[in-house]
Amino acid sequence: MDWLTERFAGAPERTAFVHEGRSVGYGEVVATVDELTDRLARAGVAAGDTVVVAGDYSPEVFCLILALARLRCVVVPLTRSSVVEESVALGVSGCDWYVSAGDDGQIAAIDHRGQSSDNALLTEFRARRSPGLVLFSSGSSGAPKGMLHDLERVAEKFRRQRTAVVAIPFLMLDHFGGINTLLAITASLGTVVTVADRSVSSICAAIARHRVQLLPATPSFLTLLMASNAHREHDLSSLTRITYGTEVMPQTTLDRVRAAFPGVVLQQTYGLSEVGVLRSESRPDGSLWMRIGGEGFRTRVVDEVLWIKSDYAMVGYLNAPSEFDADGWFNTHDEVEVDGEWFRVLGRVTDLINVGGQKVYPAEVEGVVLDVDNVSDVAVHGERHALLGQIVVATVVLDRPEPVADVKKRVRQACAAQLAAFKVPVKVVLTDGPLHSSRQKKIRRA
Structure with missing residues (x-):
């Protein structure tokens, strides 16, 4: 992932983060990554170590993840509101080191835990000497699953630089969508606006204050936004694009958002932690149909259920059997309708x-x-x-x-x-x- 910090170094004056009232440039990000790499190495953190990162979005936590990637560690991000209990997560992934961030986002402590894991997949992965990323499912349909990704492969999708935007990373650091958004914004030299309180009013206030252009959200959040009328109480005219995903959007909510933001592009997204986030395009008729795929992704429908083959797929589950077939196709368990090259997601089979x-x-x-x-x-x-x-x-x-x-x-x-x-x-x-x-x-x- 050295290409990413090299890109940052080429634009030192650009604003990378706006966090708790302070602006952090990309030059400062590079310096902090170097500093944290040295600090971690002096503490004894080494390639292949499993490192739990406990904290929310901050420039320092982002730099910590990049420093750990540089050292070829396996990163396990956890937040205060993680969907999996910390003891459960550590029992699956192990924890050689535990690094915590304070309320101000600064790296507070690097503690050696030495909690080993006899996980065969992790042992095999360490032989690659690639940086790893472990994320956990919510466990809504059973025990939480630990998903191991090659962090270098996850980041590779963003090597081609896109238009820079000012955006709020809505989903958390322990969610694939959160990591995906963070890498997408920074790889394009955009600006990450952090919001500790993800309530409707706080998000809207941050959009107005920092002239945010992109809001990646969930249908549930947008439903609350429309019900609260907060969009009428704040100046959200800076928004140019709202993306929504992770669950099925009610057509009623989509219609309300279109009416409230007539000049804003509404883009439905699609992805899963197991395979990554696909490129998507919403049909311009205001419906829930979308075209999905893009470089590195293939799709097919079997018995009305969507299957995906991805170059950015996870390495595997740490505590569950693989759900990929012999040819590398993943069953999303999402039932869909198909109209030529367009898809409409009807719902998860389990729902x-x-x-x-x-x-x-x-x-x-x-x-x-x-x-x-x-x-x-x-x-x-x-x-x-x-x-x-x-x-x-x-x-x-x-x-x-x-x-x-x-x-x-x-x-x-x-x-x-x-x-x-x-x-x-x-x-x-x-x-x-x-x-x-x-x-x-x-x-x-x-």
Whole structure:
């Protein structure tokens, strides 16, 4: 990854980060990477060591990851709101060294842990003498999976320099999308605007203050943004592009965002931690259809499910069998519709609700319920039923209090008018929320 710091060195005066009110140039980034490389080496950190990095976005944490890559270490990023317990993560990956960042983002301590892991895949990977990256799934459909990536291969996708932008890295450091965004921005010599508080109001305030051009977000966040009306309370005119992914976007939310940001390009993205983030293009008709692929990626559909073959795929799971077939194709478990070269993601197979043999896609129902008066957010899931197998349940967050019977009546009427009868929620449950995880992704469960 030396090409990346060489690129930084060629533009020392450009602003790389705006963090806690201070601007950090690319020249300072290079100097900090050099300094941290020396500090780590003096502490005894060596090639092949597994190093846990505990911290949030800051220039110093980014420089630490680059320094560890230079030393050919295996990096395990964790944050305060990581979706996996630290003890669980370390039990899977091991931990030779634990490096923590303080609240100010500065590197506070480099502690030797010596917690070994007898993982065969890690042992084999260390023989490559390549820098590694371990990320964990949320464990929403079972135990969290540790995914080992070759960090050099992950970064290689960004060697070709693109247009520089000012952007907020919305997803966290322990998420592939967060690492992907961070590398994409810096590899193009753009500016990373860090936001410690990822609430709607804080994100909007940061966009207005720093004239942010690109907002990568999730559909859940954009649903909250539209419900809060924060986009009317802040000057977001600097935005030129909003990207959204990691889950299915309700058409209702997409329509609202288009209306609120008429001059902004809305781009649906697609990727998985196992295979990387594909290049994408949204169909210009305001729909949820997109074209995906790009150099290094191939796609195919088998029995309505999307499969991907990627040059940037992970090395493998540390604690689970491989889900790649013998030819290197990965089953995404996302059901899709195909229209020529365009795809529309209907939902994850594990989220599908089976009502008497009929498929119900939660996002389709959620899109209708979001249009119901007084509903600010909704999550739809299936509940076991003795006769039908499952029934549809809608968990709803309201703008203002009202009896559940009144809400249920309006929800059922709206769904009955637009959906088949088996898709209409049998139960409507009220909650104060939130209906999303720390990764701003919809939580669909009882």
